[in-house]
Amino acid sequence: MSTFAPPPTYADPVITDERTKRSQFNPLWLKWFLDIAAFVSASGGGTGGGIPHNSLTGLQGGGTGEMYHFTAAERSFILDLLGLPRVTATITTAKLTVDGANGSMTFTDGVLTAHTPAT
Numbered sequence: 834m835s836t837f838a839p840p841p842t843y844a845d846p847v848i849t850d851e852r853t854k855r856s857q858f859n860p861l862w863l864k865w866f867l868d869i870a871a872f873v874s875a876s877g878g879g880t881g882g883g884i885p886h887n888s889l890t891g892l893q894g895g896g897t898g899e900m901y902h903f904t905a906a907e908r909s910f911i912l913d914l915l916g917l918p919r920v921t922a923t924i925t926t927a928k929l930t931v932d933g934a935n936g937s938m939t940f941t942d943g944v945l946t947a948h949t950p951a952t
Contacts, residue, residue, distance in 0.1 A: 926951045
């Protein structure tokens, strides 16, 4: 596994030229960010080659269609505990062609629960 240096927290992210009083991004931090970007790119991140979050097996606490990290019952309990309102809303998406059909997305408590693509 590739590794890279820890962030240069000993240095300020922005430095000021004492003579001109102009601020600039610290080159130490710039190098660190570029190293991270190269690492992420090499590991398939940011290029579409990564593993989709909801395809990871064994990490989802819910069942099929429960795209959060616990079951629907646990999520419901948390919403009740926090006193958050229950909201279900459906929005219509515009058809993509003259002869196409509108689509829709239904959200329940902020989670996409149904989707019909527009055509």
